[in-house]
Amino acid sequence: MSVAGSDFAVRVEGLEKSFGHWPVLWDLDLTLDWGQLLVLFGANAVGKTTLLRILSTQARPDAGTLSVAGYDPVRTPNAVRRRIGVVGHQTCLYDDLTCRENLVYYGRLFGLTDIPRRVDEAISRVSLGHRADQRVRTLSNGMQKRASIARAILHRPPLLLLDEPEAGLDQESTVMLQGLLKEWAESGGAAIMTTHNVDLGLAWGETGKIGVLADGKVQVQEPGRYANVAEFRQVLSSSLVTRQRN
Amino acid sequence: MAETRQTELAHADSRESVTPLGPVRRSRDLRVYLVVLGGVMMLADLSFIFWVAPTDSILGDIQRVFYFHVPIAVMSFLAFFVVFVASIVYLVTRSPAWDRLAQASAEVGVVFVTLALITGVIWARPIWGVWWTWEPRLTTTLILWLIYVAYLMVRAYAANPNQGARYSAVVGIVGFVDVPIVYYSVIWWRSIHPSPVVGPLAQANALEGTMAAVLLFSFITFLILFVFLVAQRMALRETEDRLGGIKSAMRRRAESVF
Amino acid sequence: MVLVWKDILLEVRSRELVISVLVFGLLVAVVFNFALDVTPQRVTAIAPGILWVAFAFAATMAMSRAFVREREQGGLEGLLLSPVSRDAIFLGKALTNLLFMLLVEMVLLPVFAVLFGFSAMSFTLIGTIVLATLGFSLVGTLFSAIAAQTRSREIMLPVLFFPVILPVIIGAVEASTRAIGGETTVGLGRWLPLLAVFDALFLVICPWVFSFVVEE
Amino acid sequence: MAGQPGRPVPADEEYRRMPLVLLQNAVPSCNLSYLAAAFMVSWVVFFVYVFFVSRKQQDMSREITQLRDALEQPGAGDGD
Numbered sequence: 001m002s003v004a005g006s007d008f009a010v011r012v013e014g015l016e017k018s019f020g021h022w023p024v025l026w027d028l029d030l031t032l033d034w035g036q037l038l039v040l041f042g043a044n045a046v047g048k049t050t051l052l053r054i055l056s057t058q059a060r061p062d063a064g065t066l067s068v069a070g071y072d073p074v075r076t077p078n079a080v081r082r083r084i085g086v087v088g089h090q091t092c093l094y095d096d097l098t099c100r101e102n103l104v105y106y107g108r109l110f111g112l113t114d115i116p117r118r119v120d121e122a123i124s125r126v127s128l129g130h131r132a133d134q135r136v137r138t139l140s141n142g143m144q145k146r147a148s149i150a151r152a153i154l155h156r157p158p159l160l161l162l163d164e165p166e167a168g169l170d171q172e173s174t175v176m177l178q179g180l181l182k183e184w185a186e187s188g189g190a191a192i193m194t195t196h197n198v199d200l201g202l203a204w205g206e207t208g209k210i211g212v213l214a215d216g217k218v219q220v221q222e223p224g225r226y227a228n229v230a231e232f233r234q235v236l237s238s239s240l241v242t243r244q245r246n
Numbered sequence: 247m248a249e250t251r252q253t254e255l256a257h258a259d260s261r262e263s264v265t266p267l268g269p270v271r272r273s274r275d276l277r278v279y280l281v282v283l284g285g286v287m288m289l290a291d292l293s294f295i296f297w298v299a300p301t302d303s304i305l306g307d308i309q310r311v312f313y314f315h316v317p318i319a320v321m322s323f324l325a326f327f328v329v330f331v332a333s334i335v336y337l338v339t340r341s342p343a344w345d346r347l348a349q350a351s352a353e354v355g356v357v358f359v360t361l362a363l364i365t366g367v368i369w370a371r372p373i374w375g376v377w378w379t380w381e382p383r384l385t386t387t388l389i390l391w392l393i394y395v396a397y398l399m400v401r402a403y404a405a406n407p408n409q410g411a412r413y414s415a416v417v418g419i420v421g422f423v424d425v426p427i428v429y430y431s432v433i434w435w436r437s438i439h440p441s442p443v444v445g446p447l448a449q450a451n452a453l454e455g456t457m458a459a460v461l462l463f464s465f466i467t468f469l470i471l472f473v474f475l476v477a478q479r480m481a482l483r484e485t486e487d488r489l490g491g492i493k494s495a496m497r498r499r500a501e502s503v504f
Numbered sequence: 505m506v507l508v509w510k511d512i513l514l515e516v517r518s519r520e521l522v523i524s525v526l527v528f529g530l531l532v533a534v535v536f537n538f539a540l541d542v543t544p545q546r547v548t549a550i551a552p553g554i555l556w557v558a559f560a561f562a563a564t565m566a567m568s569r570a571f572v573r574e575r576e577q578g579g580l581e582g583l584l585l586s587p588v589s590r591d592a593i594f595l596g597k598a599l600t601n602l603l604f605m606l607l608v609e610m611v612l613l614p615v616f617a618v619l620f621g622f623s624a625m626s627f628t629l630i631g632t633i634v635l636a637t638l639g640f641s642l643v644g645t646l647f648s649a650i651a652a653q654t655r656s657r658e659i660m661l662p663v664l665f666f667p668v669i670l671p672v673i674i675g676a677v678e679a680s681t682r683a684i685g686g687e688t689t690v691g692l693g694r695w696l697p698l699l700a701v702f703d704a705l706f707l708v709i710c711p712w713v714f715s716f717v718v719e720e
Numbered sequence: 721m722a723g724q725p726g727r728p729v730p731a732d733e734e735y736r737r738m739p740l741v742l743l744q745n746a747v748p749s750c751n752l753s754y755l756a757a758a759f760m761v762s763w764v765v766f767f768v769y770v771f772f773v774s775r776k777q778q779d780m781s782r783e784i785t786q787l788r789d790a791l792e793q794p795g796a797g798d799g800d
Contacts, residue, residue: 020407021490023498056585060719078587086585090578096514105510109586136577151582216498311758318762337716357769361762368758392667399663403654413650416713417664420646423709424668427702431671434694435678475770482773485780492787 008067009034009159009190010055015064017050024050026216028064032192034158037185037208039201040194040218041239048194048213049089052161055192056086069159082110085152087162091144092151095137099128099147102136103154110155122150127176141168149177160184162193166200178204198236202229212239273481280474287467291460299460311369313461317468319362319387325355325472326394330422333415342487345411348418350479352397354472359391382433389428393421511600514573521573522608525566529612532558533619542620551620552680556673558612559633560640560666563605567644568661570601571652580718590715594645598710601641609633622684628696629683635699636676642706643669649717675699 008031015028024047032038042048053059055068057077066073069083093102100119107115123132126146136144145168152160160181166174181191185207194213195201201210211218221235295313332348335341366384367377378384397417404410515521536542536554574580583593613633617623644665651660679695 018494019405021487021494022406023494026498058581058584078589081585081587084585088578088581090581092578092582092585094510094514094579095577097510101513106582106586109583109588111587308752308755311755314759314762337713354769357765361765364761364765365758368754368761372754389667389670392663396660396663396667400650400654400660403656403660405653405655409653412716412719413654416646416650416717419713420643420668420706420709423705424671427671427698427705431674431698434698435674471766475766475773478770478773478777482777482780485777485784489780489784489787492784496787 008032009036009069010192011067012055013065015051015054015066016062017047017054017059018062023216025054028217030211030218032190032209034188034190035185036190037181037204038190038192038211039205039208040192040211040213041196041198041201041236042194042213043240046213047216049163051213051218052086052088052163052192052194056084056161057081069157082155083157083159085155085157085160087145087148087152087160087165089163089167091136091148093136093144093147096135098135099123099132099139099150102147103151106151106154112155118154118156122154125153125180126150126173142170142173145169146173146176149180153180158189160189160191160193162191164194164196166195166197174200182207196240198233198240201236202233210236212236214239273477277474277477277481280470280477284467284470284474287463287470291464291467294460294463299457308369308372311365313464315362315365315369316461317464318358318365320465321468321472322355322358322362322390324469325351325358325476326390326418326422326425328476329355329394329397329418333418336411337415337419342411345415346480346483346487347476348415349401349411349483350476352394352414352418353479354475356391356394356398357475358472359387359394363387363391382429385432386425386429389432390425393417393424397421508596508600508603511570512603515604521566521569522604524569525562525604525608526611528565529558529562529608530615532561533612533616537619544621547620547622548681548684551616551622552677552684554620555613555616555680556636556677558616559605559609559637559676560669560673562608562612563601563637563640563644564662564665566604566608567601567641567648567665568651568658570597570604571648575652584718590718591711593718594711594714597649598641598645601645602638605637605641606634609637626683629680631696632676632679632683632699635696635703636672638703639672639699639706640669642703642710646710646714646717649714653717672699672702675702 010030010032012028012030015025015030016023017025028051040048040051050059054061054066055073057068057073057080060074068080071079071083073080093099094105097105100123103119103122104115107118112118123129126149128143128146128150131139131143136147139147145165149165152162165177169177181193181204184191193204195204210221212221221232291313295310299310299313328351329348332344332351336344336348363384366387370379370384371377397414400417401410401414404413533554536557540550540554542550542554571580574583613629644661647664647668648661651657651664654660675695675698679699682695
């Protein structure tokens with residue numbers, strides 16, 4: 001995994017983004033080191049997805065300096081795209097192709113060499129081997145999600161961006177994903193994931209950082225600041241309540 | 247507490263106009279000046295059209311529509327050229343000022359081209375005996391109208407204003423590039439489908455001196471009217487943006503601090 | 505190109521796009537046949553018009569279907585997340601649309617020829633179809649990308665598409681009239697270059713502006 | 721653009737002579753009403769457009785002032 005050439009996995013300063021006159025993010029600063037996992041909490045419509053979309057070159061920031069895996073997503077989007085793996089709300093897989101065909105297609109889009117072996121690796125990593133040659137349409141939601149994760153790790157990106165990956169995953173798959181992320185961090189990669197699930201986020205965040213996205217910015221939380229786990233949970237839960245906006 | 251909010255609002259406000267009232271007032275002065283000048287010239291133009299310009303020996307009084315119709319049509323063309331240029335500059339620089347110009351000019355352009363069509367139709371009736379003929383310039387004008395109505399629709403139906411600005415800029419560029427091709431294709435098409443109706447215009451023979459002078463004056467009058475309308479529309483858009491800026495600053499404040 | 509390969513594979517699997525567009529094209533032919541009462545004497549005058557109306561409507565339908573398919577599971581999103589230049593993405597999609605439309609037209613054309621009784625075997629006619637369909641797919645791909653992101657997208661594509669594509673329709677109808685009527689090639693020297701100029705112009709502009717369309 | 725003189729178009733060439741004959745059959749005296757209609761329509765459209773733009777402008781300006789006033793009153797500025 002090549003992480004050379006950049007000190008930070010993600011570095012964001014003074015990020016601003018609004019849709020028309022609807023401000024979503026403002027004065028957002030964020031730093032993530034290699035080998036770190038950031039779990040991001042936040043209520044609905046608070047800008048979690050928007051933040052991930054900006055980091056993954058899918059949306060253009062209004063202001064601020066960004067460095068994702070060492071590159072500027074606005075100026076050199078393709079360099080960033082090569083180095084990130086994204087799991088979004090949608091699977092980005094075609095229903096009428098098999099898992100394997102989908103992965104081969106993405107492998108070719110990324111210009112990978114040795115595609116068949118990589119595809120096999122990715123498929124076995126998400127334990128989907130027995131279903132790899134079925135059409136995506138015939139798979140359950142959880143399995144589609146797993147295939148989507150396989151797609152994201154296919155080109156072995158140092159940085160993973162996961163938007164509510166727990167949605168639709170069963171217990172077993174969640175454990176699989178947790179193991180995968182841990183492995184990712186241990187081998188020097190980094191990951192940002194958003195979640196609604198306090199228990200899950202707390203468990204996953206144990207090894208990394210926990211942040212809360214609210215009020216247009218990310219506030220990194222240190223569990224040590226709070227008296228006990230219960231209080232911390234309370235704080236995190238309250239951050240998930242959607243506020244009434246005018 | 248309220249005071250800090252207010253300074254923040256002033257800040258949000260002043261991002262649009264560096265000294266809060268200066269440019270706004272100046273642009274309003276400019277618009278007042280334009281509308282007065284335009285009004286006076288329009289009255290003069292009307293009197294020239296009715297009393298100075300000679301009655302056309304063949305067409306009669308209806309020919310006087312011409313002094314309105316042609317400048318309006320030409321201004322709409324100018325408007326779409328402005329949209330074209332502003333759209334390119336906007337896509338390259340992403341400066342909202344150019345998007346405002348493009349939007350204002352497109353809207354005024356649609357008003358002008360609508361009028362060009364209406365006056366054209368009114369003129370065609372007594373002269374050609376029909377309201378409409380698929381004559382090249384009429385047809386091109388109609389296509390132009392359709393393209394720029396689509397432009398305004400894209401802007402209105404976009405998911406958010408930023409997207410609307412980009413999409414409509416794309417339509418503004420593609421649409422304008424298309425116009426010459428439409429024009430030539432329609433001319434060639436027309437030339438092999440002679441219509442039973444009389445073709446274009448009788449006055450291809452050179453305009454008489456006075457007529458030309460009145461027409462020129464009419465052009466200048468409509469140019470001023472056009473600039474005024476665009477300035478007025480841009481001012482509206484600026485107010486919209488300022489209001490939006492204030493609202494968004496208030497929303498930021500309203501987010502309770504975690 | 506990978507994109508084309510993927511789309512063709514998808515189509516082979518589902519077969520929904522080509523079939524539905526074909527049926528639609530045939531319907532247009534049949535309806536026009538009754539609406540205009542095509543008699544043998546008027547075939548040359550009317551058939552090219554019907555042919556191109558059918559093709560143009562089929563094209564809008566094919567393009568909008570193609571983009572809906574990209575959006576369903578976020579395929580477009582995945583495509584945009586890969587390190588492929590936006591120009592290449594645009595050209596790939598336009599090429600796929602071109603191939604699908606040509607396929608549909610190659611089936612429709614003989615059917616039209618039989619229904620209206622003209623000879624379809626003419627190199628000028630085929631050349632016209634290729635040039636005009638290229639124009640359709642360039643403009644159509646760009647506008648369907650725009651329309652797919654806006655509200656009331658079913659109406660936006662035709663509203664954007666038809667005014668801009670008008671010169672192609674005129675040119676194609678005129679060129680086909682000559683090809684079908686078997687008249688002299690007078691006038692062809694004008695229409696085919698017109699189509700070519702249109703294609704060349706939009707081949708340059710569309711990929712450039714496409715990058716702005718898919719920016720967000 | 722429609723009906724613009726002095727810019728002859730190739731296609732028009734062949735018709736140019738014919739219209740003069742036909743047009744002389746038309747009676748120019750009765751077309752003043754069309755003239756009036758054309759001018760009226762132009763003016764009405766311009767005024768309606770300017771009216772709508774200005775009215776919207778005023779509405780928004782008023783809203784801005786209202787927001788300002790609301791904020792100036794202490795304690796009343798909770799952003800709606």
